[in-house]
Amino acid sequence: xxxxxxxxxxxxxxxxxxxxxxxxxxxxxxxxxxxxxxxxxxxxxxxxxxxxxxxxxxxxxxxxxxxxxxxxxxxxxxxxxxxxxxxxxxxxxxxxxxxxxxxxxxxxxxxxxxxxxxxxxxxxxxxxxxxxxxxxxxxxxxxxxxxxxxxxxxxxxxxxxxxxxxxxxxxxxxxxxxxxxxxxxxxxxxxxxxxxxxxxxxxxxxxxxxxxxxxxxxxxxxxxxxxxxxxxxxxxxxxxxxxxxxxxxxxxxxxxxxxxxxxxxxxxxxxxxxxxxxxxxxxxxxxxxxxxxxxxxxxxxxxxxxxxxxxxxxxxxxxxxxxxxxxxxxxxxxxxxxxxxxxxxxxxxxxxxxxxxxxxxxxxxxxxxxxxxxxxxxxxxxxxxxxxxxxxxxxxxxxx
Amino acid sequence: xxxxxxxxxxxxxxxxxxxxxxxxxxxxxxxxxxxxxxxxxxxxxxxxxxxxxxxxxxxxxxxxxxxxxxxxxxxxxxxxxxxxxxxxxxxxxxxxxxxxxxxxxxxxxxxxxxxxxxxxxxxxxxxxxxxxxxxxxxxxxxxxxxxxxxxxxxxxxxxxxxxxxxxxxxxxxxxxxxxxxxxxxxxxxxxxxxxxxxxxxxxxxxxxxxxxxxxxxxxxxxxxxxxxxxxxxxxxxxxxxxxxxxxxxxxxxxxxxxxxxxxxxxxxxxxxxxxxxxxxxxxxxxxxxxxxxxxxxxxxxxxxxxxxxxxxxxxxxxxxxxxxxxxxxxxxxxxxxxxxxxxxxxxxxx
Numbered sequence: 001x002x003x004x005x006x007x008x009x010x011x012x013x014x015x016x017x018x019x020x021x022x023x024x025x026x027x028x029x030x031x032x033x034x035x036x037x038x039x040x041x042x043x044x045x046x047x048x049x050x051x052x053x054x055x056x057x058x059x060x061x062x063x064x065x066x067x068x069x070x071x072x073x074x075x076x077x078x079x080x081x082x083x084x085x086x087x088x089x090x091x092x093x094x095x096x097x098x099x100x101x102x103x104x105x106x107x108x109x110x111x112x113x114x115x116x117x118x119x120x121x122x123x124x125x126x127x128x129x130x131x132x133x134x135x136x137x138x139x140x141x142x143x144x145x146x147x148x149x150x151x152x153x154x155x156x157x158x159x160x161x162x163x164x165x166x167x168x169x170x171x172x173x174x175x176x177x178x179x180x181x182x183x184x185x186x187x188x189x190x191x192x193x194x195x196x197x198x199x200x201x202x203x204x205x206x207x208x209x210x211x212x213x214x215x216x217x218x219x220x221x222x223x224x225x226x227x228x229x230x231x232x233x234x235x236x237x238x239x240x241x242x243x244x245x246x247x248x249x250x251x252x253x254x255x256x257x258x259x260x261x262x263x264x265x266x267x268x269x270x271x272x273x274x275x276x277x278x279x280x281x282x283x284x285x286x287x288x289x290x291x292x293x294x295x296x297x298x299x300x301x302x303x304x305x306x307x308x309x310x311x312x313x314x315x316x317x318x319x320x321x322x323x324x325x326x327x328x329x330x331x332x333x334x335x336x337x338x339x340x341x342x343x344x345x346x347x348x349x350x351x352x353x354x355x356x357x358x359x360x361x362x363x364x365x366x367x368x369x370x371x372x373x374x375x376x377x378x379x380x381x382x383x384x385x386x387x388x389x390x391x392x393x394x395x396x397x398x399x400x
Numbered sequence: 401x402x403x404x405x406x407x408x409x410x411x412x413x414x415x416x417x418x419x420x421x422x423x424x425x426x427x428x429x430x431x432x433x434x435x436x437x438x439x440x441x442x443x444x445x446x447x448x449x450x451x452x453x454x455x456x457x458x459x460x461x462x463x464x465x466x467x468x469x470x471x472x473x474x475x476x477x478x479x480x481x482x483x484x485x486x487x488x489x490x491x492x493x494x495x496x497x498x499x500x501x502x503x504x505x506x507x508x509x510x511x512x513x514x515x516x517x518x519x520x521x522x523x524x525x526x527x528x529x530x531x532x533x534x535x536x537x538x539x540x541x542x543x544x545x546x547x548x549x550x551x552x553x554x555x556x557x558x559x560x561x562x563x564x565x566x567x568x569x570x571x572x573x574x575x576x577x578x579x580x581x582x583x584x585x586x587x588x589x590x591x592x593x594x595x596x597x598x599x600x601x602x603x604x605x606x607x608x609x610x611x612x613x614x615x616x617x618x619x620x621x622x623x624x625x626x627x628x629x630x631x632x633x634x635x636x637x638x639x640x641x642x643x644x645x646x647x648x649x650x651x652x653x654x655x656x657x658x659x660x661x662x663x664x665x666x667x668x669x670x671x672x673x674x675x676x677x678x679x680x681x682x683x684x685x686x687x688x689x690x691x692x693x694x695x696x697x698x699x700x701x702x703x704x705x706x707x708x709x710x711x712x713x714x715x716x717x718x719x720x721x722x723x724x725x726x727x728x729x730x731x732x733x734x735x736x737x738x739x740x741x742x743x744x745x746x747x748x749x750x
Contacts, residue, residue: 108614214510313510314509
């Protein structure tokens with residue numbers, strides 16, 4: 001086919017003057033202090049010092065990402081503190097911190113002058129402070145998102161990227177029988193968890209990856225089957241009494257565990273919930289929040305686990321989940337995806353789900369509350385830190 | 401038992417045949433043509449279905465779309481799959497008890513389209529999956545247009561690119577110089593042995609603090625490269641004449657770019673396809689998603705006049721080139737993290 005190149009030159013200057021490239025909708029301004037509240041209590045920002053619990057580890061990772069410019073291939077922060085967009089200007093361990101803008105940051109100085117961080121704020125206090133305009137930025141539990149929005153808090157929710165799953169712990173005689181695991185899995189009413197506990201801020205999970213990431217999550221059933229659960233449980237003899245553990249500091253896990261117990265009871269399954277204390281978890285982790293906890297140290301047959309996607313890419317997240325769940329659920333030998341193709345990822349995912357040791361429950365989004373003066377906040381993708389260097393504060397909005 | 405009326409089977413065959421094919425739109429009915437890349441994926445899917453479904457030779461087909469594909473795409477894909485399966489010796493029928501059922505779900509992942517075929521026969525269920533490139537989003541309407549956008553990658557690097565330009569080499573007739581503007585320097589490259597080689601780079605001093613909303617633009621004809629708080633000037637065809645200096649940032653400068661914000665940008669070109677000016681426009685996504693460039697006849701037009709040209713990451717700058725017939729595009733590749741400098745040109749078929 002014959003092609004000819006367009007060569008006309010017409011009216012460029014007129015159109016250009018009317019539509020200049022890269023026009024900002026609103027021009028950002030420098031200055032101001034961003035007030036941040038977090039629930040975790042961070043004892044040290046040194047990446048070499050292990051966090052005491054997953055909450056601290058998660059919050060510490062977010063803050064270190066503001067202080068350090070680079071990470072190593074395995075995700076550890078490298079270089080010097082203050083090489084990132086902010087540097088530490090005040091620190092009171094476990095209570096508060098102040099980060100100042102790094103004037104020499106290679107990607108340019110952040111818009112805000114500083115960030116004030118208050119630690120150990122409960123979820124309800126964070127929502128209240130956002131409501132009263134005493135905080136500019138705080139993470140909100142997904143289950144409180146609707147309530148916060150109803151109270152006038154500006155809420156920003158990500159795509160669901162955190163999995164709450166039930167894991168049958170390895171080495172327990174009570175759950176060695178696949179029928180026991182299947183009966184419990186079938187009895188769980190995920191829709192009720194999403195609708196009532198999460199106030200519809202989440203999605204039922206049937207697979208280990210969300211639909212937006214893998215494109216194949218719809219192949220995994222999320223339906224409850226109380227009758228099937230009852231029939232399968234009737235075949236288990238003698239029927240064991242089971243314990244489902246949850247993080248004592250996690251109110252969502254507690255609510256979900258209690259709901260699972262109710263569902264199991266309706267199917268005739270003997271299941272009770274039990275809080276796992278911080279010290280018990282610390283023992284399981286060998287004294288720190290390491291990646292490979294020892295399930296023997298936890299006094300339960302199953303426990304709830306939160307798994308946050310490290311990447312939007314399904315093969316990367318699945319490999320990370322297998323690595324994390326391996327020692328807990330005894331799925332160390334589960335095949336990793338042979339390639340990043342959807343079929344190979346699905347095969348690997350299905351193999352784990354069919355094994356019955358891991359029961360996906362719900363997908364949770366990351367929810368953030370923002371004050372009215374925060375501008376240009378954008379949700380970080382799975383695996384990315386809070387992009388607070390890009391945020392600026394609108395001076396036309398009052399601060400109380 | 402009552403005997404079936406005479407000609408019952410003949411009538412039934414006629415009715416079934418009608419019902420079977422009435423639902424399939426013929427190729428003539430659909431303006432959609434499946435792109436070659438998708439055709440290949442459908443061929444693979446048909447082969448996988450064939451290998452899994454046998455010994456069944458007949459099944460019902462149900463297609464559902466849970467992706468961003470439009471109805472025209474879905475019709476075309478279904479039709480092509482039916483043709484592929486027919487070519488492999490299978491025939492489609494209405495859903496009947498005892499017959500195998502094929503459920504095709506058009507889904508999508510974070511990366512690509514994902515097409516899932518579930519083959520059910522009784523209690524048995526088999527799943528086969530293929531992926532198809534999503535960058536080829538093409539609209540049936542756009543396909544009819546005679547105008548085509550083309551992208552040529554000129555340069556890529558890990559450091560951020562603000563703008564770039566190709567200028568004649570004042571020291572070597574017929575040769576070109578690639579000028580790359582970065583936040584902290586301007587670099588000049590010579591083209592030798594089919595590759596660009598660094599000739600000279602000049603640091604750009606900045607006022608402190610370093611600006612975050614840095615933007616910049618090269619004007620080769622004027623011999624300037626302007627940043628929010630710096631400027632380089634000289635004869636770009638002779639890099640040795642170029643010098644850079646810091647300048648106070650102008651609050652009203654039109655170079656400000658909000659990092660990570662949703663910014664739509666346009667560039668006006670001319671087109672011989674219709675004789676009227678042509679507007680190139682980027683998508684409206686942020687810095688976390690892939691982007692594209694569409695061509696419109698004017699800024700207010702809703703329907704693009706060419707199929708979009710896809711980029712593997714956000715477009716950070718879009719400027720009309722000095723020749724008026726091409727555009728300079730700076731984008732970031734989300735997979736590699738590299739900044740890419742490309743020339744987008746327009747051609748139209750007879």
